[in-house]
Amino acid sequence: MSKATKTILWLVVTIIVIGGIWYGVSKKPTTPTTKEPIKIGYLAVLSGPAAQAWGFYGRDAAEMAVEEINAKGNIKLELILGDSAAKPEQGVTEFKKLNEINNPDVLIVDASGVGSAVAPMADQYKKPVIFGAVALKGITKQSDYLFRNFYLCDQSAPLLAEKAYTKLGIRKIAILSNKEPYAESCFNEFKSKFNSLGGELVTEEHFLMTDSDFRTQLAKIKNTNAEAIYIVGYENHLKEIVKEMKELKINKTLLSEMVLYAPVIRNEMVDNTNPPEVYMTVTNYYLGSEKANEFKNKFKEKYGKEPPYLAGYIYDTIYIIAKAAEISKIKNISLKEALKEVDLNGVSGYLKFNENRETISAMEFVKLNKDGSLKIIK
Amino acid sequence: MISAYLIHLLILICIYLILAISLQLAVGFTGLLNLGHIAFYCIGAYASALLALNGFPFWFCFLSAGILAMLFGFLLSIPTNKLKGDYLALATMGFSFVVYAVALNWTSLTRGPLGLPGIPKPNFHIPLTTYNLQLTTNFRFLLFTFVIALISYLIIKRIISSPFGKVLEATRDDELATRILGKNTFKMKSLALMISAFFAGISGSLYAHYITFIDPSSFTLLQLIPVLAIVIIGGMASLKGTILATIILVLLPEPLRFIGFPSSIVGPMRQIVYALILLLILIYKPKGFFGKIELE
Numbered sequence A: 001m002s003k004a005t006k007t008i009l010w011l012v013v014t015i016i017v018i019g020g021i022w023y024g025v026s027k028k029p030t031t032p033t034t035k036e037p038i039k040i041g042y043l044a045v046l047s048g049p050a051a052q053a054w055g056f057y058g059r060d061a062a063e064m065a066v067e068e069i070n071a072k073g074n075i076k077l078e079l080i081l082g083d084s085a086a087k088p089e090q091g092v093t094e095f096k097k098l099n100e101i102n103n104p105d106v107l108i109v110d111a112s113g114v115g116s117a118v119a120p121m122a123d124q125y126k127k128p129v130i131f132g133a134v135a136l137k138g139i140t141k142q143s144d145y146l147f148r149n150f151y152l153c154d155q156s157a158p159l160l161a162e163k164a165y166t167k168l169g170i171r172k173i174a175i176l177s178n179k180e181p182y183a184e185s186c187f188n189e190f191k192s193k194f195n196s197l198g199g200e201l202v203t204e205e206h207f208l209m210t211d212s213d214f215r216t217q218l219a220k221i222k223n224t225n226a227e228a229i230y231i232v233g234y235e236n237h238l239k240e241i242v243k244e245m246k247e248l249k250i251n252k253t254l255l256s257e258m259v260l261y262a263p264v265i266r267n268e269m270v271d272n273t274n275p276p277e278v279y280m281t282v283t284n285y286y287l288g289s290e291k292a293n294e295f296k297n298k299f300k301e302k303y304g305k306e307p308p309y310l311a312g313y314i315y316d317t318i319y320i321i322a323k324a325a326e327i328s329k330i331k332n333i334s335l336k337e338a339l340k341e342v343d344l345n346g347v348s349g350y351l352k353f354n355e356n357r358e359t360i361s362a363m364e365f366v367k368l369n370k371d372g373s374l375k376i377i378k
Numbered sequence B: 001m002i003s004a005y006l007i008h009l010l011i012l013i014c015i016y017l018i019l020a021i022s023l024q025l026a027v028g029f030t031g032l033l034n035l036g037h038i039a040f041y042c043i044g045a046y047a048s049a050l051l052a053l054n055g056f057p058f059w060f061c062f063l064s065a066g067i068l069a070m071l072f073g074f075l076l077s078i079p080t081n082k083l084k085g086d087y088l089a090l091a092t093m094g095f096s097f098v099v100y101a102v103a104l105n106w107t108s109l110t111r112g113p114l115g116l117p118g119i120p121k122p123n124f125h126i127p128l129t130t131y132n133l134q135l136t137t138n139f140r141f142l143l144f145t146f147v148i149a150l151i152s153y154l155i156i157k158r159i160i161s162s163p164f165g166k167v168l169e170a171t172r173d174d175e176l177a178t179r180i181l182g183k184n185t186f187k188m189k190s191l192a193l194m195i196s197a198f199f200a201g202i203s204g205s206l207y208a209h210y211i212t213f214i215d216p217s218s219f220t221l222l223q224l225i226p227v228l229a230i231v232i233i234g235g236m237a238s239l240k241g242t243i244l245a246t247i248i249l250v251l252l253p254e255p256l257r258f259i260g261f262p263s264s265i266v267g268p269m270r271q272i273v274y275a276l277i278l279l280l281i282l283i284y285k286p287k288g289f290f291g292k293i294e295l296e
Helices: A003-026 A047-072 A088-102 A112-127 A153-166 A181-197 A215-222 A233-245 A263-270 A290-303 A309-331 A337-340 B004-029 B039-053 B056-076 B085-105 B139-161 B163-173 B175-180 B185-211 B221-234 B241-253 B254-256 B266-284
Strands: A038-046 A078-081 A106-109 A130-131 A146-148 A172-178 A198-205 A228-232 A253-257 A276-280 A341-345 A349-352 A364-368 A374-376 B122-124 B132-134
Touching: A038 A047, A038 A088, A038 A309, A038 B221, A047 A078, A047 A233, A047 A290, A047 A309, A078 A088, A078 A309, A088 A106, A088 A112, A088 A153, A088 B004, A088 B185, A106 A112, A106 A309, A112 A130, A112 A181, A130 A309, A153 A181, A153 A253, A153 A276, A153 A364, A172 A181, A181 A198, A181 A228, A181 B163, A198 A215, A198 B122, A215 A233, A233 A253, A233 A263, A309 A337, A309 A341, A349 B132, B004 B039, B004 B139, B004 B163, B004 B221, B039 B056, B039 B085, B039 B185, B039 B221, B056 B122, B056 B185, B085 B221, B139 B163, B139 B185, B139 B241, B163 B175, B163 B185, B175 B185, B175 B254, B221 B241, B221 B266, B254 B266
Parallel strands: A038 A078, A038 A106, A106 A130, A130 A146, A172 A198, A172 A228, A228 A253, A253 A276
Antiparallel strands: A276 A364, A341 A349, A364 A374, B122 B132
């Protein structure tokens, strides 16, 4: 085959690929009517390290919620999944594709980096966007179309710092945190509050998303005079940290966000002959609420694993959307306005969007008992 | 009316094209296996973003991105001058790790993992007029990016067809012989790395002002893999191959988004299919589409 022929062939292939995409995107989206299902575009994290840590749980919870709501028959929902891999560029591509091709009525976006990248586009597409696993402060202020249903680091971390200082009398602390947006937010809030109370940050150590060995950082912390360690990261990190703390015989008091109470880590902490004291801030999800327990049992039955709190938030978000769809139909208002009127007793507690369109979950300061249960410290 | 999704893809093609042809200049035409290219992209993006967020005009941010990246290109060329092949690759890879670590940990400057949100879209003042050209719509940004990509391509094409370009290729093929003929190969390699870094820097600036948010996760070594794949699949020392490969590799994942994979495997499945297609291309065309030399 001559060079020219090969060039022409490849050009033809390229034109066909571009043409195919053009055809796909130029199909006019159907105008939604009241008979059609409410389309939810869920920009989840379905690949990369974050997918294993929490992304898949969000997807599973969303699918379970949609199934339950559709089975009841009042409102029909359709879930359309997209994968951002927690990367801003891929998130933007997928966000545009969801809006242009699938034309959802509402979107859910996970991952702080992706949230920051897509937030400026909310006004362009004029569809409500609800941030799931997004921890960044003030992200909803950019547009009236932005909502968030997730716990806030600037609520939980300062509470933890304050209780550690006032209730536990801790004055010197070491911090071990992941270098990624969620952990960095919590780290900044905790450090700021603890310092403002007069506490001393003895040392701060960090690790990367892909790290799986923390002995170097833990050994450094062990040799300091810190009375407690504040650790923040994902499940897979915290599990290894707790294991290595046992190995290195580090008995300093442990402070963390509620991700530490995930079942795989909880078992590791309980199975320790000389465990350190462990304190966390948690929402209703881990405080034995009936709704939360019912959700956890259903999830475990369906997927064979206990869901972490993030799954509870996504599950609640789907129910919030369903309730908003009902309000929108009854009052003949837009879905965006209806979302502002929703209040829900969800698995994460009582949820209602405030003036910044964020839900605020009630949080408690708790201690982990030897048997794995939690005790509220007032 | 061209869909915003298609415009987005075309913008990405233009940005990746500039990044890829600049890497082609270093790898394909000069024989410098530079695995630190993504670091120049990162430096350009952060420089442009930080200047823009502090109120500097876009044209200044854009050019500064290229110039700062070029400066780092020069600094990198000094310690790596005597290195070749795998050793050069390792050294430049180390440089990309250093730049990533700085972006991640110098939180007072870069905000670390929280990234830099709210990077403004380009806004030019046209000289000798009172008119401001605002690239606030994606279509205008596409036109601008296309013009920059075209200019970049023409400049690099001019460089490689010039006597300087011939010396670069001679250095790639046999550095010792080139030196014996009286050419200062260190200077040639430095200049090639600097020019390559300049264009990587300006593509970083375009990326930052388009996505309007950057964080260190967009500039890890893993992000170099698609760019290196474009250079290899397009064919070493071939600019037209690079153009074709950029179009194909940027567009390749898109049809996969429309395939209805089950939700339990959608993310990993797309990555597997993408990787398989790349492998097939390399099996069928081991030198790439228009490759003139082997990657050694």
